[in-house]
Amino acid sequence: MAGIGFELKKLFHRHGLVAMARAYGYAGIICSGPMLLGILLQFGVLAVSGWWHVPRSQQDLLVCMVTYTLLASLVLTSFFSMPVTRFLADMIFEHRERTILPSFWGSNALMLMLGTVLYGIFLVFSGATLLQGLLCLWLFTEMVVNWNAMSYLTAIKDYKSILYSFMAAVVAAFLTACAALALGVPPVEGLLLAVAFGYGVMLLWDVILLNRYFPQSDEDPWAFLRWVDRFMPLALTGLATTVGLFSHLIITWMGPLGVHVKGLFYGAPYYDVPALLAFLTILVTTINFVVSVEVNFYPKYREYYSLLNDGGAVKDIVTAEKEMLSVLVRELHYTALKQLFVTAAVISLEKSVLGLLPLGFNDMMHGYFRTLCIGYALYAVGNTVMMILLYFTDYRGALISAATFAVLTTALAAIGQLLPATLYGFGFLLGSSVFLLLAVVRLDMYTGNLPYHVLGEQPMVAWHREGPFAKFGRWLGLWDGGITRAMRTGRRK
Incomplete structure (x- = not known):
């Protein structure tokens, strides 16, 4: 976060009302982007529902599904967010940028594996239809990646592109909602699809930004798990x-x-x-x-x-x-x-x-x-x-x-x-x-x-004990390595 403030200082040195409004806008989107998006989409969905005279019972169900999905993704990512941010800051300080993108995919994979199982079990018994459950699960996975991406996007400082991704998500969700209801798609499923599509646009845009600024590499994607052990109080x-x-x-x-x-x-x-x-x-x-x-x-x-x-x-x-x-x-x-x-x-x-x-x-x-x-x-x-x-x-x-x-x-x-x-x-x-x-x-x-x-x-002597998350990461590394070797052997044959 210190990098954000340091970079924003350049924006606030510019004079004029427009420059000041732009700097505050960038700060707001960077700090609260996914949450703001969730709130805007909630109000937008309710507004569109009112225009199309969607029954109140279906509006309530839609709001509950989006809210439950939002809170579930927040609780899951909140445990890993601070250790991942600390890992990111340490890697940038040590000029080891090649470890950043692998850790992004590794942290996403771990949270999605855990979250999909737990939230999927809830959805099975929640009373949602199969299509509603699948849409909620799709929205959940997008939210998890978006929350995680915000930790990494703080290092980019490309505020204009991040703001554009936010605006594109809102517009895409609104247009999709109108199109779905106009085509006769059931209201709950159509509006869930619109919200998921909006978050999907933001996710795709943010991933493109991360790939543009950080190099691809074969570094260990599970290295960040050592930081979870070392900084458990943060988690x-x-x-x-x-x-x-x-x-x-x-x-x-x-x-x-x-x-x-x-x-x-x-x-x-x-x-x-x-x-x-x-x-x-x-x-x-x-x-x-x-x-x-x-x-x-x-x-x-x-x-x-x-x-x-x-x-x-x-x-x-x-x-x-x-x-x-x-x-x-x-x-x-x-x-x-x-x-x-x-x-x-x-x-x-x-x-x-x-x-x-x-x-x-x-x-x-x-x-x-x-x-x-x-x-x-x-x-x-x-x-x-x-x-x-x-x-x-x-x-x-x-x-x-x-x-x-x-x-x-x-x-x-x-x-x-x-x-x-x-x-x-x-x-x-x-x-x-x-x-x-x-x-x-x-x-x-x-x-x-x-x-x-x-x-x-x-401490008088620097030492680090291998904790449960580090051991799990080492096991995942061995498992990944075995699969990679098997695939290479299969291609050679």
């Missing part, structure tokens, strides 16, 4: 953050607000729609993390560690540390203020603005929206602080914060189902509050004794 942090972010939705589906759509598909429209709209309000912090925190903080961060690595004078190191932490505090303060102003503005205007949209908001939904806006705002700032902990390699502190967030939001959301319906959403709000508090306290304690953590906690 667990990513998983815990995702669970904490979405568990309250799943629990609400199973509670009094839940609506049984079909088979294993449940939803809670009165809660889901406010949650989806409230989630959009944190994009300002997501973008600001790259635009403000990284662009301004990263140069000071790099200067400090360069002095440590290159034998700088003690006086210069102390001065650099003070400047770095001063910039960090300032940028985190501004980030929190921006999110506060956006949340306050949204809450102030939401009743009049949402009343103009055909979403059927009632007083209870307005209450959920306000509560979740505050909860997501606290989460967004807490997540930014946690990312800074990862910058300083405080993996333990980040994991404690994320795990607490996951456990609390899940437990409080479950307890909340026993309370009056007007209090739903407060479990997520309280869990996010504790998440932010823990992350801030941990960052203050860690940076208060930063030289010790940077220098004194390092």
Whole structure:
């Protein structure tokens, strides 16, 4: 991510409203591309369904299928995302770009093998028809590859091409949806096909970009699995953050607000729609993390560690540390203020603005929206602080914060189902509050004794034990090698 912020700094140095809007647009697409695409496609599908007068029951089933597929792909990739990103950063730092593309295919293969089996089992018993299940599985595999590709695309810095792929996906999905319904394709299958086609366009475009920038090679595609073992706290942090972010939705589906759509598909429209709209309000912090925190903080961060690595004078190191932490505090303060102003503005205007949209908001939904806006705002700032902990390699502190967030939001959301319906959403709000508090306290304690953590906690002897993921990768390598040798022998014969 540091590479994104460093490159975006060039864009923000250009003057003019258009240049500023383009830089913010690039930052938003890079950081939230697949998620934004999912939200846009959800609203687009509902809009097209309304135009073609698709029955409400089929609209609900379609939304459930897309939502379930989106969340399943997010949970699966969240475990591997951070270790893969760390592997990618290390390979670029060591100028070993030939290992990058093989690791992309290897990580995709592993996640698709695991995810296809698990999600396929769910779809078999979900109540979906064979065609619906196959379309959901196709969409799931595309989402997995797209989520994984975003980690690799951060190294390309070809923002214009990435933005074009995003726009092409939206247009392709919209045109396919209209064509499918015009041709008389059943609504659920036709719109699922449209969403899958949109993600497929984005996937194809992104893969072409990766092949254009990274060389093909015969390097070990399973080498990244050693990084999963070495940085297991990163993997667990990513998983815990995702669970904490979405568990309250799943629990609400199973509670009094839940609506049984079909088979294993449940939803809670009165809660889901406010949650989806409230989630959009944190994009300002997501973008600001790259635009403000990284662009301004990263140069000071790099200067400090360069002095440590290159034998700088003690006086210069102390001065650099003070400047770095001063910039960090300032940028985190501004980030929190921006999110506060956006949340306050949204809450102030939401009743009049949402009343103009055909979403059927009632007083209870307005209450959920306000509560979740505050909860997501606290989460967004807490997540930014946690990312800074990862910058300083405080993996333990980040994991404690994320795990607490996951456990609390899940437990409080479950307890909340026993309370009056007007209090739903407060479990997520309280869990996010504790998440932010823990992350801030941990960052203050860690940076208060930063030289010790940077220098004194390092091991005396570098050694790496082969963990279960590395052993599995070695087995996969032997298996791949055996198949390759057999194929070559067969061709010679």
